[in-house]
Amino acid sequence: MRGFSAGGGELVFSFAGIATAVLDDQGRVSRWSEAAAGLLGLTAGEVCGRPVRDLLAGECHRLTVGAGIPDSGRVLLRHRSGDTVDITFRVLRTEPAAEALVLLAPTHQVSHWEQGANVLRALLSQDRVGIGMHDTDLNVMWTNITSGMFGGTVLPEGSRLKDVLSPDEAEAAETALRRVLETGEPLIGKDLRVRSPRAPDRRLALSLSAFRVEDAHGDPAGVVAMFTDTPEQQRARHRMDLLHEAASRLGSSLDVVRTSEDLVGLLVPSLADMGWVELAEAVLEGDEPPKGTGAGELSLRRVAAAAEGVPGSATLLRPGDPVPRLPHSPELWEFQHGRAVIVDREKAAVVLGDEAHLALFVPDDGHSGIWAPLYARGLVLGSVTLWRTGREDPFEPDDAELLAEIASRAALSVDNARRYTREHRVALALQQRLLPAATTDTPAAETTGMYLPAGGGGAGISGDWYDVIPLPSFRLALVAGDVVGHGLNATAAMGSLRTAVRTLADLELDPTELLTHLDDLVQRLSDGADAESLVGATCLYAVYDPVTHRCAVACAGHPPPVVIRPDGTTHVIHLSPGPPLGVGGMPFESVTADLEPGSVLALYTDGLIERTDGDVDAGLRWLTEHLAAAYDPGRPLGDTGRALLAGLGDDPPRDDIALLLARTRAVPERSTASWEFPADPAVVAEARRAAARQLEQWGLEEMAFTTELIVSELVTNAVRYAGGPVGLRLICEDVLVCEVTDPSNTQPRLRRAGWTDEGGRGLFLVAQLATRWGSRYSPRGKTIWVEQSLAPAPVDLSVLV
Template sequence: MMDDNAVSDIDSAGDTPGTTGLSDAGPGGGPPAFECAAAVVLDDRGTVLRWTRAAQDLTGFTADEVCGRPARELVVGLPDEPYRAAEIPASGRVRLWHRSGDTVEVVFRTSAVEGPAEFLVLVAPAHHAVHHEQGAALLRALSAQDRVTIALYDTDLTTVQTNATPGTADGRPVQPGTRLHDVLCAEDADTLEAVLRQVIETGAPVIRRTQHVRRRQDPARRRALSLSAFRLEDPRGRPTGVAALYVETLDQLEERRHLHLSREVAERVGGSLDVVRTARDLADLLAPGLGDLAAVDLAHSVFGGEEPARQLGGGDMRNAALAPATVAWPAGIKQGGLVPPLPDHPFLHRIRQGETVVLRLDEYAAMIGDPRLLEYLVPRGAHSVLVAPLHARGLTLGAISLWRCGRSGPFTEDEAQLLTLLASRGALAVDNARRYVREHRAAVALQQRLLPPATTDTSAAETAGVYLPAGDGAQIRGDWYDAIALPSLRLALVAGDVIGHGMPAIATMGRLRTAIQTLADLELEPDEMLTRLADLVQRLVAEAPPDDHDVVGATCLYAVYDPVTRRCAIASAGHPPPVLLRPDGTAEAVRISPGPPLAVSGMPYETTTIELEPGSVLALCTDGLIERGDRDLDQGLRYLVDALSASCRPERALHETGRALLASLRNQPRRDDAALLLARTRAVPAPNIAHWQIPADPAAVSQAREWTARQLTAWGLGDLVFTTELIVSELVTNAMRYGRPPAELRLIRHDVLVCEVTDSSSTQPRLRRARMSDEGGRGLFLVAQLGARWGCRHGQNNKTIWSEQLIR
């Protein structure tokens, strides 16, 4: 028979950690949850020899009440006859009497004990067995799932039991006693252990937490796992470890990765309006986002902004981007190089028809045909390629080629569909850049033809103009400058800035510049010139669509310099004032009274007149030169004053000074373009000017001829005496007949001979053809025939009729 120590050992089994207990109370409000199975020892006649505390808890009977009695008395429904222990089945289900008079349904298992003829019977409530069987079945089902990993860890996070395999070729399971560091990369193992340790310490479970891990056998491949973890406890609630369920979410990871890549392409590709930069951004995202290597090839014409041919063939494309650029690409694939022509093949027909094609290396080799050409085109280690055309707005702009190399898996149909979507987005971005290149080139060409020569050299001044577009040439706007030679050796200087950018602004600039050149021939005062321009801009506003009324307008500065009087008349329509650098090196912004911009009509403009010494430099600029985000107009003018003083020297060419002034802008972001016009003034020497007051006497005509003949002889222009006497005679006669005194005569000698007669009348002279019977009306006709050109300009209280003759 079993000794008392053996029974004591069975009794204490209920306190052993890790055994399975029951939580249901006994019948009739009996004892609480059983923590172990009940054990009973029978002799060969079925008499109870030993009765554990668990058996007492199960039935309510004490050991004293049961030991020595037949066990069949405890079983409901057994006949009242001897029943040997050897006849008890090895296992089964019966109902036992409870001391309270109720019954308890139990399951049992019987085994013989070595030595004396005794039998050990283990008894447990039936519902506990059911739960155990269901739990075991669930555990077996979960263990059989290839994408569900179950792992039991002890408190040191050492593996106790798991169905996991490390992903090796033979698929051997992870052995008990291993740790996460034996299976995962160190960084991922540390992260996962921290999560499991927190579950053990706090008891709070983790449900469906996403963890990204890499196995030590395959560190290049990143996997997404959904982790659920629960703390394991002994019957007394003490932690014994943690159970973890890992569900691999490969599809979700791929979907997230594809969604992230699509978002990146939408956000980053197309931010630049440069064709090559757009292609490079696309390639950098696709490798390694979708493939190991990426190449973007475009039609030749796309780089220049033109439309590609309807059917791209071999030799029609050039590489625009490679990613990664640091990889040793094969000799046939070079950044900026030509794409070699490929033999005709059905795969090429599919690509040309807009289909994305997946090719294994053997299929690609069959398409190429020539082994030497294959080595020339295929990257080292590549095993599959994915090709998608760049198709937008009915045009095939080029193609994208993605390569997978080494241990990377082959391309899937889902990835082909994704590349089709990304290629369509990329194609639109490339086409937008192409269209911009075309428009930008047209705008630049138009603007270059509308702007005047960069330098001019006249009797009044030498000039140099420079222009710097905004955004490093990406944005063409309507800033302009001009230097217009006027009669009597005078010079008009213009700087203007049109609202807006692109072709509309350039067109407006061209119309305004043409209008100024036309009005300049009328020799209007600066304030009158701006008034006429404001009227023109108002007509442009009226012609524009209603939504564009607020974006039609301009500012303008108009100045007229007279090298004879050395005076400069200036008027501004909302434009920054000019900067004056004197010969002694001092500089300042000219004080003027600016009027409203040209889009505002009905407001007067004011002319400011200043005197300029010979050798002075007048700088006219647009606000893009002096206005920045970090300074206002006054600060910008002070900057221009200082920069002009530092860089403008008499021995330095004006165009070099202009480039130096704009050099500081090239490395700074600008939202507006900048135009600068520099004019170094000259003066007509006093000996080359003759001036007389004309008395109000008819005899003054002959006297004016005498003055003229004498002066021309002194200047050595005797060959011009006769024609000049006739011109002076007609002009003085006209002034005395139609004008009002006082009147004056002025002769100016330079590269032309200028004759001017000024009187106090504002009557506009008219050239007319006299009839045979007319006694007069031929004066201005003779002046026009004898001189190279003639005209009339009006001052504030006078008019001047002038004539120019070429000096041979």
């Protein structure tokens, strides 16, 4: 029999295999269906009007409706062929009770139906197997899924999966069901992650199987979906998920404390209600913990803790607290040899030894715990402890194995972080020892330097440096450099370059010449070196003269300096940048800038201006703006530098930063005097008299004798060996400087004259009278300079004899 739904879709009612007959009140057959005729091979004409007992095989009682035909039963009927047919029947009474409808079916078929019904009934009654019948539009037609299954997810009739699941989950599930509906191929065991309405932050792992249902014509009528959830599957997936998350989360930081926090955050609440991590004191310092088997040798400190919905016990150790010495026990021995230990409250009391320790290590409601070592390379770096308080099920050996595996991975991450901490500490200490004093105060300038290492587990200490080098005649060399690379190799290379710059600076070379020599040095250091030992660097070298207020600057691939004028405005000294050190084959050029006294010259490394977007020009604009905002003429330079670095924000820099600020000074005009003489021996006396008069004006008459001797010797040598013009300059600040300039580039040499020699004692005499002396060169000749202390020590002239 067929009917039609309101939408026009055909609905088929299937009674295949069921025969019908109608009996009157005398037990005669009054109606006989085609199915009944097929069942016994007898037509309606042959059966109707005859008593039903004639159809029975063997003897039977007279059966009439009034005589009480049973409502159901099993009987043998005679087939036309003479064989018997085992039939199961059911009688449906009518009102008034004149006739009865009898349903007949082969007994074997009824048994099959009953078995199928029993199987379906048993399947639908399972609380871990959810079944849903979906129509061709994937609407739910019926389901056994209730609110007590799968974390509270309910599928009411007429709903869709997208009504109860997240869009991503629903799309994945419905795509799979639609493929089954279209292809007819069953789906077996597709993993689904379903968000529970009761706990949206947690997901359930379900297995989806599905098969297509067809109508009597073989057309798709819908799809049956089966959702299964077994504890074993859940535990296996949970274990794999934890291991996968451990692999992705642990080791992302090179800080031992942060790694410990990641570990306890991974395990709580996934595996326990409460947990903490303790590390050896030596590990926190970057050192290896001692190898020991005694309980007191652990020397642990709690560094991280977490609890999920559990009020922490007031007596428990807090992060930062040292762990007291524990009594020796078999459990502790197992722990120190890398094995996880499961304990309950009673066992913990035995292991810990007394109630005071129990209060420090066991939460109030803790009933099951695991203690696992962070064990790497045969060393116990620390421990991780988990407790269950709200959950009723205790830890099992599988949980201990899982924690041991995760703790093993965490131990390697902690050990890597420990090694990084040690290298970082050593490199930072070396870097700080190699850098000059943070502040200097000279007649040329007051300076302050700052070094900020890279942080956040990044590349770490590199070869950024700055230097302040006092030069003769009150000049001052300012240096900023950056060695390519990070770690101890870069720090060592920085130390070599800084030493080289100081050595070359003592030669009083022009900035371009100094960088040329430094470039040659870097090339020689890199010849034959392996990849890790290759040296590459940038450098900026500036020389400020407080007498002329001029600053000569040259750079090798380094960012340009920034000047803050006394009025607070800023400008960049634009340079023609040469190649980085070690490239070779390219010239360096210098630029000379006039600096007003009270100006601040800022030298820095690229970590200060290379922002996360990599826009150096934007970083340079940021620097000039923030320098102007941070600068105040009355503010100490250190405060200005700290205010500038504070503008970088709370995030640690991605690269090291070196910053050098120099506030320039000027030697007053009254403190300098200069003269120029022709190359005539007669001018020697004139030069001596001029120097004596100037010393008298400065109130330094007591220095006249030694100064006249120095002037006499230097001017005489210039006139005799170099020609004219000969320049003489005196500068008086914290020391007295005498300079003699001539057009020759001949190097003056100090020698000891023999007792019979008539000459050769002049420069030796100068060296004995002076605190120090030297020479420097320019395109127009050389300058010999001599420094004397304003409170000179007595000179023993007997050495000249």
